[in-house]
Amino acid sequence: MLHDNTKARLADFDDRKEELTAIRHYLHQNPELSHKEEKTARFVADKLKSWGYDVTENVGGYGVVAVLSNGTSKRGIAIRADMDALPIREETGLDHASANDGVMHACGHDGHTTILLGAAEYLARTRRFDGTLTLIFQPAEEAGTTSGAQKMIEDGLLERFPFDMIFGLHNHPGAPEGQILLREGPLMAAADTVEVLVKGRGGHASRPHLTVDPLVTACHMVVALQMVVSRFTDPTQTAVVTVGTIHAGEAVNVIPETARFAITVRSFDEDVRANLETRIRQMIASVAAGHGAVAEVDYQRGHPVVFNAAEPTALARSVAEELVGEDNVGTCNLIPGSEDFSHYLEFRPGCFVRLGNGVDSAVLHSSKFDFADESLTVGAALWARLAERFLEEDAG
Structure with missing residues (x-):
């Protein structure tokens, strides 16, 4: 040298x-x-x-x-x-x-x-x-x-x-x-983007028992997703799961048919990255099922x-x-x-x-x-x- x-x-x-x-x-x-x-x-x-x-x-x-x-x-x-x-x-x-x-x-x-x-x-x-x-x-x-x-x-x-x-x-x-x-x-970090479409059954806001509220379902998903890092990721590893957007409805007295939200996912290890995808998909599916809704997940792998x-x-x-x-x-x-x-x-x-x-x-x-x-x-x-x-x- x-x-x-x-x-x-x-x-x-x-x-x-x-x-x-x-x-x-x-x-x-x-x-x-x-x-x-x-x-x-x-x-x-x-x-x-x-x-x-x-x-x-x-x-x-x-x-x-x-x-x-x-x-x-x-x-x-x-x-x-x-x-x-x-x-x-x-x-x-x-x-x-x-x-x-x-x-x-x-x-x-x-x-x-x-x-x-x-x-x-x-x-x-x-x-x-x-x-x-x-x-x-x-x-x-x-x-x-x-x-x-x-x-x-x-x-x-x-x-x-x-x-x-x-x-x-x-x-x-x-x-x-x-x-x-x-x-x-x-x-x-690797950066992945997840777009989620929650499908429910819309109706009048005063009769929620006749609907399947996709907005409530989406909100429960957002809260549940906080566990992906805190409870399903090795604490010696680094990961981020952040919901950055959520959209649903146009009128205060209407329960909408659908709700959408999007997530950014960051990780520094391929095994952690794969586990995050598995857990996010599982969490969204289980919350949707518990609320009687259906969720479509578009998981987009970005830069490694x-x-x-x-x-x-x-x-x-x-x-x-x-x-x-x-x-x-x-x-x-x-x-x-x-x-x-x-x-x-x-x-x-x-x-x-x-x-x-x-x-x-x-x-x-x-x-x-x-x-x-x-x-x-x-x-x-x-x-x-x-x-x-x-x-x-x-x-x-």
Whole structure:
């Protein structure tokens, strides 16, 4: 392991701070929603082409894949950044605030894209690596079950652009700018959605004995579902079952025919995930039967767990400590949010890193959020040094 100046350092990016900040501000001012990142993708592709990358556009939608080979090694590394924004009206009041009303980069994907572009320019200019570098600029991370990771994989990403390991990052509000957080094993939760339709028999609100009230039944289901975690899940495991919506009826004097509610389910272990589904289905069916109603359950499996493999996580931690020092590298807590980067990790070993966005940063998906420009060069240097370390000439 090298600790000299033959690999990328923070100082190598000092003269790029102004340019990277300008790129990030441009992207922030011109946000595009999931599956609509046409201008962003073109901007990214043009930059990469100008630096000598072999660029493929429209992979799984507006995905951009840039490949650069150097030397003779067959080893390959992939690094991914996301590009899409959210349907939120920005309220930061910044000079570089969104010019697209009702759309903003409230999750920092403008920063993630800029960081990877910064690393891309450096690696193309220095070419101090032996192997193949694959940079993935992904659309539609925020799109749920139609996410860009899934679309790019379905479009043959893994076969068309082979690599051995994959890395990605996300900014982390609450941690100091430039701090790097890692965690081996599960990091971010699997996220499943359950939609429940309760069918009863409607009637006059003054004669409930002549009806089967689906609203009362649904309310009992919501209460009973609280036991799925508290009484049917190993207390040493982490899980979340939250009912976020419930809808029934239009008039105060009418018992409706149906009621609907929806659940989000989060977990960090596949066995726990399977048990949650079994218990939720059983609980809904038993409550429905007890009330004389019928329940239809649409259980939708979303993103799997973000699981960081041991070897790539150890490499990323080693590189981070070389770059910013051990005092600025920490262990990340479990995050109950989900990430479609997890789909890549089902096929290749990899590591998802968290990068500090400031102790006083607004939370993700807030109308007041802005990516911390102070973290741009740290992220770019991290990716550059990581690629150089993974693709060292004497690597196996």
